[in-house]
Amino acid sequence: GAQRIVLGIESSCDETGAGLVVGGRLLGQAVASSMDEHARFGGVVPEIAARAHVQALAPVVRQALADAELGMGDIGAVAVTTGPGLSGTLQVGLSGAKALAYALGVPLYGVHHLAGHVAADTLEHGPLPNPCVVLIVSGGHTSLLLVRDLARDAVTHLGDTLDDAAGECFDKVARVFGLPYPGGPAIDRAAREGNPRAVAFPRPMTGPRDDPYTFSFSGLKTAAARWAERHQSRPLPVSDGAAALQEAIADVLTRKAVAACGAHEVRTLVVVGGVAANSRVRALAEERCRAAGITLRVPPPRLCTDNGAMIAAVGDLLVRAGAEPAPLDVSIDPSAPL
Ligand code: KG4
Ligand code: ZN
Numbered sequence: 327g328a329q330r331i332v333l334g335i336e337s338s339c340d341e342t343g344a345g346l347v348v349g350g351r352l353l354g355q356a357v358a359s360s361m362d363e364h365a366r367f368g369g370v371v372p373e374i375a376a377r378a379h380v381q382a383l384a385p386v387v388r389q390a391l392a393d394a395e396l397g398m399g400d401i402g403a404v405a406v407t408t409g410p411g412l413s414g415t416l417q418v419g420l421s422g423a424k425a426l427a428y429a430l431g432v433p434l435y436g437v438h439h440l441a442g443h444v445a446a447d448t449l450e451h452g453p454l455p456n457p458c459v460v461l462i463v464s465g466g467h468t469s470l471l472l473v474r475d476l477a478r479d480a481v482t483h484l485g486d487t488l489d490d491a492a493g494e495c496f497d498k499v500a501r502v503f504g505l506p507y508p509g510g511p512a513i514d515r516a517a518r519e520g521n522p523r524a525v526a527f528p529r530p531m532t533g534p535r536d537d538p539y540t541f542s543f544s545g546l547k548t549a550a551a552r553w554a555e556r557h558q559s560r561p562l563p564v565s566d567g568a569a570a571l572q573e574a575i576a577d578v579l580t581r582k583a584v585a586a587c588g589a590h591e592v593r594t595l596v597v598v599g600g601v602a603a604n605s606r607v608r609a610l611a612e613e614r615c616r617a618a619g620i621t622l623r624v625p626p627p628r629l630c631t632d633n634g635a636m637i638a639a640v641g642d643l644l645v646r647a648g649a650e651p652a653p654l655d656v657s658i659d660p661s662a663p664l
Contacts, residue, residue: 328402329348329349329402329645330348330402330403330432330433330645331346331347331348331353331396331400331401331402331403332346332347332348332401332402332403332404332405332435332638332641332642332645333345333346333387333390333401333403333404333405333426333634333638333641334346334347334405334406334437334442334634334635334636334637334638334639334640334641335383335387335404335405335406335407335419335422335423335634335637336406336407336419336439336442336632336633336634336636336637337379337383337406337407337411337415337416337418337419337420337422338407338409338410338411338412338415338416338419338439338632339370339375339411339412339415339465339466339632340359340360340361340364340370340375340378340415340632341357341358341359341360341361341631341632341633342357342358342359342360342378342379342382342383342386342419342634343355343356343357343358343386343632343633343634343635343636343637344356344357344383344386344387344389344390344634345390345633345634345635345636345637345638345639346390346391346393346394346396346401346635346638347449347635347638347639347641347642348402348642349642349646350448350449350452350453350639350642351449352449352635352638352639353393353394353396354390354391354392354393354394354395354396355390355393355394355633355634355635355638356386356387356389356390356393356634357386357628357632357633357634358378358382358385358386360374360375360378360379360382361507361508363378364507365506365507367507368501368507369497369507370412372412372413372414372415373414375412375414375415376412376414376415376417376418379415379418379419380418383418383419383422384422386634387422387426390634398430399430401426401430401432402432402645403427403432403433403434403435403641403645403651404423404426404427404430404432404433404434404435404641405423405434405435405436405437405637405638405640405641405642405644406419406420406422406423406424406434406435406436406437406637407419407420407437407438407439407442407637408420408436408437408438408652408656408657408658408659408662409438409439409658409659409660409661409662410438410439410440410466410467410659410660410661410662411439411466411658411660412660413658413660416658416660417658420436420656420657420658424654424656427654428654433645433651434651434652434654434656435640435641435644435645435649435651435652436652436656436659437637437640437641437644438640438662438664439632439637439662440462440464440467440469440664441476441640441664442636442637442639442640443462443464443598443599443630443636444460444462444471444473444476444596444598445476445636445639445640445643446598446625446629446630446633446635446636446639447596447598447623447624447625447629448639448643449625449629449635449636449639450623450625450626450629451623451625454473454476454594454596455593455594456473456474456475457472457473457474457590457592458472458473458592458594458595458596458623459471459472459473459484459583459586459587459590459592459594459595459596460472460473460595460596460597460598461579461582461583461595461596461597461598461602462598462599463491463492463493463579463597463598463599463600463601463602463607464491464492464493464599464600464601465491465493465494465497465508465510465600466491466493466494467486467487467491467599468486468487468491468492468541468543468579469483469485469486469487469664470483470484470485470486470539470582470583470586471483471484471664472484472586472590472592473596476640476643477640477643477644477646477647477649478647481664483664484539484586484590485537485538485539485540485541485582485586486540486541487540487541487542487543488531488540488541488542488544489542489543489544490542490543490544490547491543492541492543492575492579492601493510493599493600493601494543495543495544495546495547495571495575496508496509496510496513496571496572496575496601496604497509497510498547499513499546499547499550499551499567499571500512500513500568502547502550502551502554503516503550503554503562503564503567503568504562504564505564505568510600510601510603510604511603512568513568513571513572514568514572514603514604514605514606516564516565516568516569517565517568517569517571517572517605517606518565518569518605519565519569520563520564520565520566520567520568520569520570521566521569521570522569522570522572522573522606523570523573524563524566524567524569524570525553525566525567525570525571526570527546527549527550527553527570527571527573527574528545528546528549528574529574529577529578529581530542530543530545530546530578531578532578532581532582538582538585538586538589539582539585539586541578541579541582543575546571546574546575550567550571553567554567572604572606572607573606575601575604575607576604576606576607576609576610576611577610579597579601579607579611580607580610580611580614581614583595583597583611584611584614584615584618584620587618587620588618592620593619593620593621594620594621594622594623595611595615595620595621595622595623596623596624597611597622597623597624598624598625598630599630600630600631600632601630602624602625602630603627603630603631608624611624
């Protein structure tokens, strides 16, 4: 039969995203962010984010349709993030998605946010090879996965973070350095003028007795705070601190991801999530993969951070795999395991 064009809706945090995908192809997308409203609080305020989704959802869907030069009647299925994420913001997206699916008489699919991050790469580079190692690095997650088939949940967890996620570390240290929220892009920018060897930040969980695929980033935050304290009487060389922190995070992430490929004899590494937009993470992953003979896949930065296209990409995989749609009484799952 004719392929269904999937509308994807994302609202797990501070980005309202809508995207349209069919047959693995991105037709159009739009994203609105409430990031600026959270900046003065130094982090996402769930209540403010939820209200921003209520305001942005319908306009963002309309914008995505316009971007794809499609109309409401072209939507053949609706996919929506059901978790993990903030419960209040997830509920806004799910309610909107249900209303649309019901009114249009099309199937609804619940999507795991992290599956969305992984599928984002397929919109740029085509189907994932089986197997591949996936490093998901975002504001809430740092996970190494062995992926065989995303649509059929054939995913093995190799390791996670013991404490903070990589993006959380960027955001928290940025605060200590007096940089604006969100910290990741701010540190990336500041680091351009800095010397990564100016400060010897630790490389947590890389010792001989540490688990090779487990991460820890809370110690880096403490180390950065101590370094900032030592400069109390002088101006803080923020760009050097930013460059050194970024180097430490990129080093640990790429070292473990490449080691996972080696140990599992996997030829492809996929790096996704907001932190995959980081310039040093991308460059170091490229360098180390080339040296190890591994093919690296990283989505373009706009598909690394939260968006609706990645949710539509999973919905499209589910449709094509013949998966069962979600009932209209489906609920959110804020702490959904992948
Ligand atoms: O995937 P994402 O948009 O949302 C979550 O699912 O968490 O990731 C957001 C995280 C934030 O911590 C943000 O600071 C970080 O990704 N991030 C970056 C960069 N762009 C976004 N971190 C480092 N460098 C960047 N260029
Ligand atoms: Zn995300």
